[in-house]
Amino acid sequence: MFSKRKVTIFACLLITLLFIFGCSKEDASTTEGPPSLQVIGHASVKIKTSDGKVIYIDPWAGDEEDYSEPADIILSTHGHYDHSDLSKVTKKDQTEIITQFYDFENKKIESDLPGKNIEVLGIHISAVAAYNDHHPIDLSYGYVLEFDGLRVYHAGDTGKIEEMNLLSDKNINYALLGMDGTYDNMNVEEAIDAAIMINADHVIPIHTDAPGIYNEENVEKFEVENKLEVKPGETIQLEEKN
Numbered sequence: 001m002f003s004k005r006k007v008t009i010f011a012c013l014l015i016t017l018l019f020i021f022g023c024s025k026e027d028a029s030t031t032e033g034p035p036s037l038q039v040i041g042h043a044s045v046k047i048k049t050s051d052g053k054v055i056y057i058d059p060w061a062g063d064e065e066d067y068s069e070p071a072d073i074i075l076s077t078h079g080h081y082d083h084s085d086l087s088k089v090t091k092k093d094q095t096e097i098i099t100q101f102y103d104f105e106n107k108k109i110e111s112d113l114p115g116k117n118i119e120v121l122g123i124h125i126s127a128v129a130a131y132n133d134h135h136p137i138d139l140s141y142g143y144v145l146e147f148d149g150l151r152v153y154h155a156g157d158t159g160k161i162e163e164m165n166l167l168s169d170k171n172i173n174y175a176l177l178g179m180d181g182t183y184d185n186m187n188v189e190e191a192i193d194a195a196i197m198i199n200a201d202h203v204i205p206i207h208t209d210a211p212g213i214y215n216e217e218n219v220e221k222f223e224v225e226n227k228l229e230v231k232p233g234e235t236i237q238l239e240e241k242n
Helices: 004-028 161-166 187-196 216-221
Strands: 036-040 044-048 054-057 071-075 091-097 118-119 123-129 141-147 148-152 175-176 200-208 235-237
Touching: 044 071, 071 123, 123 161, 161 187, 175 187, 175 216, 187 200
Parallel strands: 054 071, 071 091, 148 175, 175 200
Antiparallel strands: 036 044, 036 235, 044 054, 118 123, 123 141, 141 148
């Protein structure tokens, strides 16, 4: 027969082992390292911060494997199918999902960025203007994310709009601009003008053609000095400008 003391010790050891195992599983899915950005395809991107936070923007392109790393934050710029397939993304119990219907007003913070500013898991997010005749201003956003001393701008679906000038002195490090020219979205020439307006350190072409197509010709025509071509499936390390 086990004594009560032995049973108590055994129970304590079991609880400790279960705790350690549980923490190990959580740590295994949260790897720290340099911040990075992966273009999954079309407008879909994945960002990882230096402390392992995983952020997906406009999930749609690719398959479930591209979204298998559990998300801390999911952002959708608007409700069109090629920007909002949240079902593909592996989620945690407390994944924060931010869409055009998010309650910004009751969670807003002060920021020098334009738009509706919030903070989620230590990451500053600003929902900024993005609109045209097919994307109403009250149902569509671009996003600026601030983390690790960086600012990353995802334009969403938008025309070339005057509000982009508000970003020109905000030290945007990486701007992701669409240029397919359909449904009143920016074409290549308008995206070039927008890049000049935004004045980011690097500009990454996304949403370059119809859903599922990466238009090499449009990317080549996008002639700006700070262009950074990141093809679908490629990942880059994010760095502050020297």
